[in-house]
Amino acid sequence: GVSEEMTHPLSLTLSLSLSLSPGLERQNFTMNRNKREKEYYSLDVGDSTFTVLKRYQNLRPIGSGAQGIVCSAYDHNLERNVAIKKLSRPFQNQTHAKRAYRELVLMKCVNHKNIIGLLNVFTPQKTLEEFQDVYLVMELMDANLCQVIQMELDHERLSYLLYQMLCGIKHLHAAGIIHRDLKPSNIVVKSDCTLKILDFGLARTAATGLLMTPYVVTRYYRAPEVILGMGYQANVDIWAVGCIMAEMVRHKILFPGRDYIDQWNKVIEQLGTPSQEFLMKLNQSVRTYVENRPRYAGYSFEKLFPDVLFPADSEHNKLKASQARDLLSKMLVIDASKRISVDEALQHPYINVWYDPTEVEAVIPEQDAKRPSGP
Numbered sequence: 001g002v003s004e005e006m007t008h009p010l011s012l013t014l015s016l017s018l019s020l021s022p023g024l025e026r027q028n029f030t031m032n033r034n035k036r037e038k039e040y041y042s043l044d045v046g047d048s049t050f051t052v053l054k055r056y057q058n059l060r061p062i063g064s065g066a067q068g069i070v071c072s073a074y075d076h077n078l079e080r081n082v083a084i085k086k087l088s089r090p091f092q093n094q095t096h097a098k099r100a101y102r103e104l105v106l107m108k109c110v111n112h113k114n115i116i117g118l119l120n121v122f123t124p125q126k127t128l129e130e131f132q133d134v135y136l137v138m139e140l141m142d143a144n145l146c147q148v149i150q151m152e153l154d155h156e157r158l159s160y161l162l163y164q165m166l167c168g169i170k171h172l173h174a175a176g177i178i179h180r181d182l183k184p185s186n187i188v189v190k191s192d193c194t195l196k197i198l199d200f201g202l203a204r205t206a207a208t209g210l211l212m213t214p215y216v217v218t219r220y221y222r223a224p225e226v227i228l229g230m231g232y233q234a235n236v237d238i239w240a241v242g243c244i245m246a247e248m249v250r251h252k253i254l255f256p257g258r259d260y261i262d263q264w265n266k267v268i269e270q271l272g273t274p275s276q277e278f279l280m281k282l283n284q285s286v287r288t289y290v291e292n293r294p295r296y297a298g299y300s301f302e303k304l305f306p307d308v309l310f311p312a313d314s315e316h317n318k319l320k321a322s323q324a325r326d327l328l329s330k331m332l333v334i335d336a337s338k339r340i341s342v343d344e345a346l347q348h349p350y351i352n353v354w355y356d357p358t359e360v361e362a363v364i365p366e367q368d369a370k371r372p373s374g375p
Contacts, residue, residue, distance in 0.1 A: 179236075
C-alpha cells in the first residue's frame with residue numbers, strides 16, 4: 001500500500017544500492033511436466049547446483065549458512081531483484097525436515113514490513129519420490145546488520161533501526177513466535193534504512209543449556225535464561241536487541257564467549273553476579289555451577305557505555321545519548337522478570353519518536369489464527 005512506499009527520510013550508505021520496484025503479487029506455478037522441464041535451468045554456485053525457474057536470471061551467491069546457500073537474482077516476471085535460498089538437504093533427517101517446514105509455514109503466515117516476505121517457493125523435482133530440494137524466493141535487501149555495525153550511526157538512524165527491530169519482534173510475538181536467536185547476521189537492511197528480520201529463530205526444542213553438549217552457532221546474543229536452561233518468556237528477545245544495540249554503539253561484540261560457560265563469564269564480568277533471588281530460579285546443577293563462579297560487582301552503564309561512544313556534539317545529542325544508555329540499562333538485565341518488555345521498549349523516549357500505530361499494531365493476517373502449532 002501507499003504507507004509502505006513512504007519511507008522515513010533516512011538513508012544508509014551501503015556498498016550495494018539496488019533499486020527495487022514495489023512488491024507485486026505472489027505467484028504460484030503449477031504446470032504440466034513437459035512444460036516444467038523447459039521452465040528450469042541449472043547453474044553451479046560454489047559447491048552447489050542451483051536448478052531454478054528460467055524467470056530467475058543473473059544468479060550471484062550472496063551468503064551461506066547452516067541452512068543453505070542464498071543467491072541474488074533478477075526475476076523477469078516480477079521485474080525486480082530477489083533473493084533465492086536453496087535449503088541444504090532439508091529432508092536428511094527429521095530435525096532438518098521440521099526446520100524447513102517450520103520456516104516455510106512461518107514465512108507464509110507472517111506478513112509485516114519488518115519481517116522478510118516470501119515471494120515464491122518451488123522445487124525442480126517432478127515427483128514425490130524424487131522430491132529433495134526446496135527453494136525459497138524472498139525480497140532482496142542490501143546488507144545485513146553486521147555491515148551496519150561497523151558504521152558510525154547518528155541517533156536518528158540508530159533509533160530507527162531499533163524501532164523497526166522491535167516492531168518486527170512484536171509482530172512475531174503476536175503470531176506466537178518467540179525468536180530466542182536474533183543476531184546481526186539474521187537482520188537485513190536496505191539503503192533507505194528500512195530493516196527486516198530474516199528468520200524465525202530457534203524451534204522450541206533447539207536450545208541446549210550451559211552444561212549440555214555445545215554445537216557450532218553464534219551464541220553472543222543469547223539471553224541468560226537460554227544459556228542457563230531456564231524457562232523463558234517473550235522478553236527473551238529484548239536481551240538480543242540490547243546486545244545488538246550495544247554492538248552498534250561499541251562496534252564490537254558485547255559478550256564474545258567461546259561457548260556457553262565463557263559466555264556466562266563475559267556477562268557477569270560486565271553486568272555483575274546476579275542476585276540470590278535470581279539464583280533460586282536455576283535448576284540445581286546449573287545453580288551450583290553459577291554460585292561457584294567468582295563474584296563480580298559489574299560496572300555502571302556510564303562505565304560500560306561512556307559518552308565518547310555516542311554522538312554527543314549538541315545538547316540534543318547529549319540528551320539522546322543519556323536516553324540510549326538508559327534503554328541499554330533496561331534491556332541488558334540478567335533477570336528477565338526485571339527486564340523491559342517489547343511494548344515498554346517501544347514506548348521508551350529513545351524509540352517512541354518513531355512510534356506509528358499502523359506499524360506497531362499491524363493486524364495479524366488471517367492464516368495465523370489457524371497456524372499449526374507445528375514443529
